[in-house]
Amino acid sequence: MNITIVAGARPNFMKIAPIIEAIKQKKNKGFNINFRLVHTGQHYDKNLSDTFFEELNIPFPDVNLEVKSGSQAEQTAGIMIGFEKELAQHPCDLVIVVGDVTSTMACTIVAKKAGIDVAHVEAGIRSGDMAMPEEINRIVTDSLTDYFFTTSTRANDNLKNLGVKNEQIYFVGNVMIDTLRKNESRLKQPNIWNELGLKNQQYLVITLHRPSNVDEEQQLKSIITQIVTLGKDYPIVFPVHPRTKKLLEGLNLNFENLHYISPLGYLEFNYLVKHALGVLTDSGGITEETTVMNIPCITLRENTERPETCDIGTNVLVGNDPEKIETAFKTLLSNNWKQGQIPELWDGNAAQRIANHIIEIYNL
Secondary structure (H helix, E strand, O other): OEEEEEEOOHHHHHHHHHHHHHHHHHHHOOOOOEEEEEEOOOOOOOOOOHHHHHHOOOOOOOEEOOOOOOOHHHHHHHHHHHHHHHHHHOOOOEEEEEOOOHHHHHHHHHHHHOOOEEEEEOOOOOOOOOOOHHHHHHHHHHHHOOEEEEOOHHHHHHHHHOOOOHHHEEEOOOHHHHHHHHHHHHOOOOOHHHHOOOOOOOOEEEEOOOHHHHOOHHHHHHHHHHHHHHOOOOOEEEEOOHHHHHHHHHHOOOOOOEEEEOOOOHHHHHHHHHOOOEEEEOOHHHHHHHHHHOOOEEEOOOOOOOOHHHHOOOEEEOOOOHHHHHHHHHHHHOOOOOOOOOOOOOOOOHHHHHHHHHHHHOOO
8 A cells, every 4th residue: 555644844754753664664574555755845944954854764755845934825725736746646545644734734635635545643632722723724634534543532532522433533642752752862962051051950941933922022022031030040941943033033132041042953952851940832742742751841822732731741831821920930940840640652652553553444
């Protein structure tokens, strides 16, 4: 059988890396299973360089549709046009999409209109926030998907409530954690460790990129000023997302303990996370990694599509509420953070389960 695997942004590649490895292992054992990797080019990211692919042992994409930036509609249309041509030239039996970026939704629509099965990895997760483009992408993708590979029993329930049949749902765990587990022993100390004189559990990491936090100058200024003030006794390392950098340049936010750095590679960034006192973020993926590494995480969002990171993990939602941020900081700095647990099946074997199910589904 022929599988087309779609990736549209850097986090997608971290998710497909273990899936590709699992498929290769099946092929090496004699199963008739082949794959083609399509990069839509949705996010142009110079950090998706040769080093990134080598770092995570990801094969280079067979094709890059080179859609790049644009409005939601422009990107969606560009991806659909490019992917339709790709499938016409390279027919397949199954399209695998991951996560919740625009490429996930757009390629699902194209595949289904071409009469091709779709498997969605990370299916069923929901934030309930329709202001998030990702939430719309999830809903549309899951309304068309044939095989749902889920990260949690909560996601299973979400799908069942929508009328998805039990036999279409496969609870496999979290492929992001597969990548983390495989590379945890290879995490690499970044150069800024010595440059900033960082010490184990004596600094904080912050990442911000969501429009609700970074697109309004006063909102961004208020958040950063409060964090820097509350964490005044600790270095705060801020790998700056390109969209955030533009705003920061105009705000002139210079604090002695705040250190802006360029985005890091996977191995270096997760080294920083693993050795931090705590992380402040508005990323969904980072809340998963901090939960597994047992690092306190303060999430600057009102909701999350990964509630298990709050229910049993190390994550706490504070939104943009100054009082909630202060309370979380006090808990963190007084060493009273909750003890987290690792969610069910977040054990590093999700991709193997996915490959096993594909073998079963298609009687290979």
